[in-house]
Amino acid sequence: MKAFPAVLFDEAHSEAWTIRREVAEAMNPAHPDDNSYAEAAEALRRLGHTVRAHTEGPVTPDVLAGCDVFVIAHPSAGRWERTTGVGSPVFTAEEIDAVEAYVADGGGLIVLAEHEQDKYGSNLAGLLARFGVTVEHTTVQDPGNCHNTVATWVLGVPSAQAVPGQGGVAQDLLAQVRRACFYRAGALGVPAGASVLFETSASADPASAPLVAAVRHGRGRVVVLADSDLFGDDSIRDYDHEKLWGNLVTWAARVPEASGAAQASRPEVAEEFARLKAAVERLRPLQAKDGSVTGDHDEAVACISEIVDGIARLAAHFPHDAEYLDAVMRDFRAWVAAGLGKPDFLDSLNVFHPDAQRIDGLEHLVVFPMYTQNGNPDRNVEAVWIRVVWPEWLAALEAGGYDNPMFVPITFVDFTSGYDTNSAVLFPETVVVRQTPPRFTWGGIFCDREAARFRRVSEAAAATLKLELPPDAARLLASQDLAQDTFVLWDLVHDRTHSHGDLPFDPFMIKQRMPYWLYSLEELRCDLTAYGEAVKLEAAGVPHARYVQYAILFDRLFRFPITGDRVRNYDGLGGQLLFAYLHRQGIVRWTDNRLTIDWSRVADGVADLRGEVEKLYRDGIDRSKRAHWLAAHELVATYVEPDPASAWKQGVQALPTEQKAMVDAVLPDEFPLSMFYEALRRKLTDVVESTRGIRA
Secondary structure (H helix, E strand, O other), rough: OOOOOOOEOOOOOOOOOEEOOOHHHHOOOOOOOHHHHHHHHHHHHHHEEEEEEOOOOOOOOHHHHHOOEEEEEEEEEEOOOOOOOOOOOOOOOHHHHHHHHHHHHHOOEEEEEOOOHHHHHHHHHHHOOOOOOOOEEOOOOOOEEEEOOOOEEEOOOOOOEEEOOHHHHHHHHOOOOOOOOEEEOEEEHHHHHHHHEEEEOOOEEEOOOOEEEHHHHEOEEEEEEEEOOOOOOOOOOOOOOOHHHHHHHHHOOOOOOOOOOOOOOOHHHHHHHHHHHHHHHHHHHOOOOOOOOOOHHHHHHHHHHHHHHHHHHHHHOOOOHHHHHHHHHHHHHHHHHOOOOOOOOHHHHHOOHHOOOOOOOOOOEEEEEEEEOOOOOOOEEEEEEEEEEOOOOHHHHOOOOOOOOOOOEEEEEOOOHOOOOOOOOHHHHHEOOOOOOOOOOHHOOOHHHHHHHHHHHHHHHHHHHHOOOHHHHHHHHHHHHHOOOOOOHHHHHHHHOOOOOOOOOOOHHHHHHHOHHHHHHHHHHHHHHHHHHHHHHHHOOOOOOOHHHHHHHHHHHHHHHHHHOOOOHHHHHHHHHHHHHHHOOEEEEEEEEEEEEEEEHHHHHHHHHHHHHHHHHHHHOOOHHHHHHHHHHHHHHHHOOOOOOHHHHHOOOOOOHHHHHHOOOOOOOOOOOOOOOOOOOHHHHHHHHOOOOOOO
């Protein structure tokens, strides 16, 4: 779980809270909930975080180096609280220096203080002074705004203030959080620039005083709360406490640098691959569209000789591909012997089976004459060095109910210019062969490219639209590793959905033989299904699943509609339909030049649209093809306005009866972009263009 935060709880300074339930039971046998943060720790683990306790010894740079969030929960002298009984509640000057340096370097710190803070014998005041925060020695009272009529159980007033983030994207740390109770709380003093998340009411004593604050310090982030009880075992399920806890820890956590999984790790292989690439690039201008050589024949033979020699030199570094590499060299030699007409690499394609070797980190050398989907349409020779992504958690899901034996998630290590494009797939059907095999057994998807362009476009869209992101969504856009893993799970579920459910037609043929909105609906159906499955997986404890929901939503709403031309742009139309549907339901709103999303309603909205599409499919089984085409157009047109000149908009009486003529009557842009999307496309054109050939 490299992409998820590592959280370290300090329990070596006489804290009143522990994440170890057995320790809490020893501290307070009668009421262990009053000293236990075990439920809070489990809530973080369900989010994918790793959580452990620092149980002895000083806080040093080495101790902090292993964590992304450091939590200090109410250190106290034993005369005031039942505590862990380990260490002193006073942090040494060296420890305070270490914590400050850790935060300045990008680490996250969460400090939970208490009412009448000064009496507990700790020196949190000295620690928090480094970040400009003070804790007032008081107990807030608010008889008119309290829990269970207890005046000191204060209901906080949430702030509408967003927290500034990177790239002009603000974060909403109170996403899906509206109410929180502070049990015997103090009050905070905060520095200029701090974000107050909850404060006391105007009728409280003290009035309008900060209760929770978020502060930036150097590259890091600090959260301070004036009460520690709200996340204890007996309180974390009250109001929106658990969601608030997750938001605060996720926001504070250090965002790790990309692990470099897509970079070359074997210099000797990189050097040989560079020579192979050079030979491939020299051959490229000598090839015609179908892959045959029409340029200098002798130069082409020389280039192919270098390509074969290069494969031979590299073969020892890819022993698991030996059969394929031997076959591909034979295919190159046979191509030369046949006079360099249209190439035929069926024999080598038949023995290349990355689907049989789904091993995390396994690398393949792939050389074929091929076109690259959404990239180079010509059948040039391409060389690509790839790395398989197959973590244990994904393998377990695939084996345990999300079977997809053809799916091979991969990342780039290096590639020739056919992949210096928008192409993010490696499909066997793109290879030049003498005849199409009876069936294809694998398909590779470059999760690193998908993740990188998703992150760049989504971040720019959120900034342009002034969309405030929940902390976990912001983390997804900030972390390449997390985004890659997210896309792997999304692709796994999406890809298998094409063959599941009520299917009135062959979903893989509609792009060629039917109006393009049928393909739009099929791709959207698979994504809506993947979203629904991600909701189930999140509930089952798969932490990547909630990020899949964000990825589907953002890619569909932001990138798809404004990417590519407007000629039969089926993915763009699917995004337009999702936005229009959610907008019609009031789940997304564009007002005051700001996009807002009701996060609590998104899953239901997606499920409702999925229901409409699935009903269309189910009813389509009993319809004629023409009737189904018209019904599909009507469904899309209910939410996305067709072009005023559309013959399909006018109904069956305006259409020819012959099916090919009906398809020909489809306008190139049957469903034009709305004014909202036209404006967004103008603002983000350069960003979208910058993702061509993007690398992680």
